[in-house]
Amino acid sequence: MQPPAEKNLKVHRVTELDIERYALWAGLFCALFGMAVGMIIFAGASPLLFGGLSVGGVASVTGAVSAGTSSAYAFRRLLRRREAWLRAIPTWRQYVVGLGLILVHVASTVMIILVVTYLFSQAFFGLHLDVLSSSLFVAAISGLSSYLCLVATARTNAENLSVVLGIYMAAGVLLSMLLAENQGWWKGMFSALGTSDSGLGSFWTFNTTMVISGLVLVAFTEFLTRDLVVLSQAYRCRPSLERYPMIRKLRPRPRVVRWCLIAVSIGVIGVGSVPMDLAPLVHSAFVQLASGAMVILLVGTWVLLPGHPAVFHLMSLSAVGALWLAFLLWDSWSYYNLTGFELSAVAILFTWISVFIRTTAAMIRDRRRPHASHGIEVDDPYLHKGA
Numbered sequence: 142m143q144p145p146a147e148k149n150l151k152v153h154r155v156t157e158l159d160i161e162r163y164a165l166w167a168g169l170f171c172a173l174f175g176m177a178v179g180m181i182i183f184a185g186a187s188p189l190l191f192g193g194l195s196v197g198g199v200a201s202v203t204g205a206v207s208a209g210t211s212s213a214y215a216f217r218r219l220l221r222r223r224e225a226w227l228r229a230i231p232t233w234r235q236y237v238v239g240l241g242l243i244l245v246h247v248a249s250t251v252m253i254i255l256v257v258t259y260l261f262s263q264a265f266f267g268l269h270l271d272v273l274s275s276s277l278f279v280a281a282i283s284g285l286s287s288y289l290c291l292v293a294t295a296r297t298n299a300e301n302l303s304v305v306l307g308i309y310m311a312a313g314v315l316l317s318m319l320l321a322e323n324q325g326w327w328k329g330m331f332s333a334l335g336t337s338d339s340g341l342g343s344f345w346t347f348n349t350t351m352v353i354s355g356l357v358l359v360a361f362t363e364f365l366t367r368d369l370v371v372l373s374q375a376y377r378c379r380p381s382l383e384r385y386p387m388i389r390k391l392r393p394r395p396r397v398v399r400w401c402l403i404a405v406s407i408g409v410i411g412v413g414s415v416p417m418d419l420a421p422l423v424h425s426a427f428v429q430l431a432s433g434a435m436v437i438l439l440v441g442t443w444v445l446l447p448g449h450p451a452v453f454h455l456m457s458l459s460a461v462g463a464l465w466l467a468f469l470l471w472d473s474w475s476y477y478n479l480t481g482f483e484l485s486a487v488a489i490l491f492t493w494i495s496v497f498i499r500t501t502a503a504m505i506r507d508r509r510r511p512h513a514s515h516g517i518e519v520d521d522p523y524l525h526k527g528a
Contacts, residue, residue: 155223160295163219164211168288171207175283178203179276187269190262196275197258200282201251207287208250212243215294223295226367238363241356242297246290248353249309252316254282299364300502306357307491313350317343330479332428336418344416351413355406362402368501369395372448394445404434435490436461453500460493 182199191197216239221227227235262268270278293305314334318326322340326333333339335347373393408431417424442449442457464486471482 155219155295160215160219160292163215163295164288164291167207167211167214167291168284171203171211171287172280172284174207175200175203176276176280179279180272183270183272183275185272187271188275190265190268190270191255191258192262195258195262196270196278197255197262200258200279201254203279203283204250204254204286205247207283208290209243209247211287211291212246212294213239215291216242219291219295220297224297224364224367227363230363234363237356238360241353241358241360242294242302244353245305245309245357246293248349249305249312250286250290252312254286256316297360297364298502299361299368300498302357302361302364303495303498306354306361307495309357310350310354313346313354317347317350320346327480328478330417331483332412332417332424335413335416337416338418348413348416352410355408355410355413358406358409359403362399362406365402365498365501366395366399368505369393369398369446372501372504393448397441397445398438401434401438405431408432408434432486436464439464439493449500449504453496456496457493460489463489 179199182194186194188199189195220242221235227238293301314331317334317339320340320342321334322343323333323338326339326343334343335351337344339347373395408427408429411427411430412424415423415427438445439457439461442454446453467482467485467489470476470485471479
């Protein structure tokens, strides 16, 4: 079953072998690019693994360029052909999705390269490399970054994109904690990591992580909404509930879910764009926007997603109760401070989002058409052909 906007789209089949072939070529070209850059920059020098004009510093730049270029190519030439529905949405939304995917791969690549080379520099303290070995290191890192980012982008879906988002946010926030010059930041709130008092490293790491995470969440929203649209078009009320007129009128509402997730994305981007010490009221407004949209999703799953299993709706209501309990532990009982409440709230919300994504993905994969226990019938040629 296809949405009407996709019926006239030309289907381009992209096989798994095609993705691997393109990824290998991209890795080869980017490895040669990294080798050339290393030979030029390190000529006549003996660079360290980390610090200044080192192997890690140069590799982070060439790796970021390789990751960004490969991710952009994979989105334009592979993912849009593999997921034909992407070509049916407005062009500006395609650009936003592509930008989010490219930035998260670039930022993750830089973060991983810097952390790994720093750890190696501590393990091999004082090690200096010659021109050839340092250039080979840069070439290997650049080629591997290109290969992995092309494969990851070409195979993007709601389920694996949520994993990328979760890992990136956790790594970015953890790194900003480690870089914070104010060791007592946790006595206030998480947003203190994005203020100038926490130091330049923590300031840029935290706020950049929030902005990119918001863009990735927008991209994730497009993929999740697509899955919900497919499910909503095949939604059938359970036979045992058809005698209730009100139940028969309930339909899945992917558009409402999409706008709620977009509100969360705007809130996350706003948190990173407007630090707390710059405009506290505006910063708080963005936090409240994201929180309110998530509460609407949690409370309204029975109405917005009637085709999902009953246990999922019970978990959503349980998450609301857990959030309320976490709030009371902070506000009324002073069991922990605001940072403790924020940690609890983030853990609860991410757990719910993970369950939501996995449940939706399981329903998409389920091919039991007439007797599906959740009342969903899926027949999407893109899901069968991988187009």
